[in-house]
Amino acid sequence: MSLINVTNLTFGYEGSYDTLFENVSFQIDTDWKLGFTGRNGRGKTTFLNLLLGKYEYSGNISANVSFEYFPFSGVNKENNTLDVISDIFPDFLHWKLMRELSLLEVSEDVLYRPFDSLSYGEQTKVLLATLFLKENSFLLIDEPTNHLDMTARKLVSDYLNTKSGFILISHDRVFLDNCVDHILSINKTNIEIQKGNFSCWWENKKRQDSFELAENEKLRKDINRLSDSAKRTSSWSHEVEKTKNGTKNSGSKLDKGYVGHKAAKMMKRSKSIENRQQSALDEKSKLLKNIEDSDSLKISHLAYHKDRLVELDHVSIFYDDKMVCKDMDFTIEQGDRIALMGKNGSGKSSIIKLICGENISYTGTFRKGSQLEISYVSQDTSHLQGKLTNYATNHEIDESLFKSILRKLGFSRVQFEKDMSTFSGGQKKKVLIAKSLCEHAHLYIWDEPLNYIDLISRIQIEELLLKYQPTILFVEHDRTFSEHIATKFVKI
Known part of the structure; x- marks a missing residue:
């Protein structure tokens, strides 16, 4: 077991309008099976490329492991499959390759066919088997499910469930649930890690969002009530203060000390209400930062004149x-x-x-x-x-x-x-x-x-x-x- 430490990571593409990561810090155990989730464009693939050292960034990423990325780049698909594997990993052991291919239900004959003659599913399985030949590496697996049919997805998910030491980007809920034990999520304002599969993370997120929405509504009502109360109290204080030089209806002079004390007491109460209001505003500002906008969509479908x-x-x-x-x-x-x-x-x-x-x-x-x-x-x-x-x-x-x-x-x-x-x-x-x-x-x-x-x-x-x-x-x-x-x- 070793750790990957990310400290104060900040990154934005040169000339871009926005910063993808700002002062992000977290820690990953290299024995974990991490599912990586977040809305499109939040920087999931970019983060994997930062681990690979492809971009300059501020902050620090320290790790005692090497990283390997899937899908591999520069694959010559016109070559025989065995040559494609050799180009990626020249020192592989044949018996280990056959073991991995067997787990993925890929027959040996594909090794002697042109790689581009294989189906998308076969290509994905071959490259995943090659990836797991690389021992003592932490694997970065970027969306392996695209173009895999349901049968192949189940097989690949079962295969990954037998492995450890990877980050997996996938948006297939069943696939993730079957093969990860932690979730790494890119939220609106931070990156966080939770133990469990995607369904556990999703239920926790929904509970947290519901709590924050309810708390936000409660604080909103409190702030409005305190604001009205502060205005009334302040108004009363000023009115009492104005009577200090006045007289009672009977014509006797008012006790200015008493009136002043009462006005000061009201003003103090007003300040207390304002402080409570500010405290509520401060609490409210901490909420809703990571609640995702998911407003309802509409569709402009037409009725046809026949069934x-x-x-x-x-x-x-x-x-x-x-x-x-x-x-x-x-x-x-x-x-x-x-x-x-x-x-x-x-x-x-x-x-x-x-x-x-x-x-x-x-x-x-x-x-x-x-x-x-x-x-x-x-x-x-x-x-x-x-x-x-x-x-x-x-x-x-x-x-x-x-x-x-x-x-x-x-x-x-x-x-x-x-x-x-x-x-x-x-x-x-x-x-x-x-x-x-x-x-x-x-x-x-x-x-x-x-x-x-x-x-x-x-x-x-x-x-x-x-x-x-x-x-x-x-x-x-x-x-x-x-x-x-x-x-x-x-x-x-």
Whole structure:
């Protein structure tokens, strides 16, 4: 066991509008299995890069371990898989590699195939196995679940549960719960560590937020009451003071000493009330700093003039004469929320492209309603660049609504001035989702919409879909999200 000590860490990108970390201090035990959570753009990947020494910062990070980062950079995917592993870790022991691959249910034959011929899931498993060959290192694992189907996620999560000594960035609740024993969270104003899995942390956060909101409301009422009381007491004091030179109705002279004493007593009481009011204000200022903004979202879905929007009857899809899926039978009725399920490569995206109107080769019967308006969210965000204002104009969506949705999804105002190419993966995905929510559509088709999206935003999107119940077809490997949202499951 050794410790990683972070002391007074301060960092902001050169030329950036904001500071990501300011005087942050905490301590990590290198035997822990840490889940790393926080809203998109808060600096999770940046913090991992600071541990790796990639950026200059003020403060101090001390550790007696080396760090290894996943995913590896500079992988030549045209090489055979065994050569890719050798490039990353030249001194690996073959029997150890086979042990790790066996735990991840990867067959030995993949080692002798070109790396780019492997599925995304196989590539991820091979690289994770390589990562864990590096002993005496503290591992920094950045979002390994993206593009993994549910079966692969369960397998990788079980694998990580047998390991220790890592920080894991993931936004999949079930995945995190199964394989971490501490949570490292980047909040609005600090970074904190709690023992337990994600669900424990989330329940503690909700309790703390509820307590702070209740305490804030109580103090607000106390401050208002004390403020009114202070004004009344001060007013009475001044009125009594003014009578010192006056006379009683009977004409006898007032006891100025008595009146002065009474006025002073009232003034003292007023000062006491003001002090109590200031104390309440000081207590109030300590609250609500880490409560996340998660206002309700809205969606502009349209009612279609028929109950049935789409029908597939024994549809098989082909690419270059190769069949990618066979005999698909399902319909999309108005109000359906359909989870399209299947392993990677089973044809889910091909079905989506067919429904969206792309020129796809198929057999069987495919029917789509006339004048059907579809809003589509793709997996790919690489095309996003330029300013948000121009993006809204180019896609003919309401800029104010678009930016309002992004604010609710955790964007700060300074993000609106940045080029989208500088956004984090989660922020780019939120741009596509916000655009979709601005579009008036009969049918929403979302292809892996939650890749890179933080947990608080996932919950917001869940609540939106459950409240407004638009017709939606989606592919998503987050088990919790799919089980909460779907009214139908279509498995390929």
